[in-house]
Amino acid sequence: MEMPIRVSRDFAAKYADASSSATECAMNLARTGDLVLGRVVSALQPLEISPAGGLVLGILKDAGEPCPPNYISERLIVSRATVTGVLDTLVKRGLVRREPHPTDRRMVLVHLTKAGSRMADTVRRTVHRGEADWMGPLSEHERAQLTELLGKLQRNLA
Amino acid sequence: MEMPIRVSRDFAAKYADASSSATECAMNLARTGDLVLGRVVSALQPLEISPAGGLVLGILKDAGEPCPPNYISERLIVSRATVTGVLDTLVKRGLVRREPHPTDRRMVLVHLTKAGSRMADTVRRTVHRGEADWMGPLSEHERAQLTELLGKLQRNLA
DNA sequence: GGGCGGTCGTTAGGGACCAGACTATATGGT
């Protein structure tokens, strides 16, 4: 497999609407994002926790207090229904606890258990260790450059 | 939401194993990949086809002849089990047809139907139009730079 | 105070992905 993905010179001629540089970027962006995600998944494998679950623990830990699922769904940029499912599995593993909100009876507050708090730390350490590893080949300057370029794109994409 | 995602200056101090530039890149890579995918999904929405299905049609069209699922799974970098599922839905929509391989009876050959071939063209046009749109803010030079940086990362990631 | 629209979390159902087990077939070494 070549890296990065390249498209042939006569590509633009073949597909009138296509810019080969745009297509190349798009494919490589998608592929790289996927590879990054794959790294996180396999780093988390031994902890028996999913990336989504790990992110939820991190959000709870950062908040420093119990949060409603709605808040988690916004931070995760994911539907409330999905959060329900992720919380279900976290509850089953004893990392998190659901309690009714003291005043608003529509809401639930998600509490981090002792084990959940420890797991949040472990997840964070594990993920960061992985990042440092595979980001190795890029210099500080290149990293800044990459972040900058991605930022420009995100402004247009969001 | 800020773009790109930035992490605070005292981040590295807080998490001993973390390099803030690596973390920034990782988060922005994941986010950007996700946004790109989201764009493709919504561009394909009116066609009633999933990104995975669209890619399979493209692979078949490019090959110019019927292919075994195994070949598709390799091009897609996805498990054979997943290809089975994607093919099932394409078959249901009449875009693709399964036929036994003439000589190797373990294999199946996936044929593109007339409708499937037309759909492959439509998908390609739709996706390319979208790319040209959101890649707009990056100059030719910046695109090349981005592709280059992603390539370096991919070599380490794969 | 009685309704009514909006928000909360959950449920139901569906698609894309995976690992692992299973069946059928092909093939290479003896």
Add this chain to the structure above:
DNA sequence: ACCATATAGTCTGGTCCCTAACGACCGCCC
């Protein structure tokens, strides 16, 4: 010719995500 191994496709059961449709509850406005 025979058997071990490898390969092809599928099936099972699991996660993660979605949309749509609930029922419960809050608040505001008349």
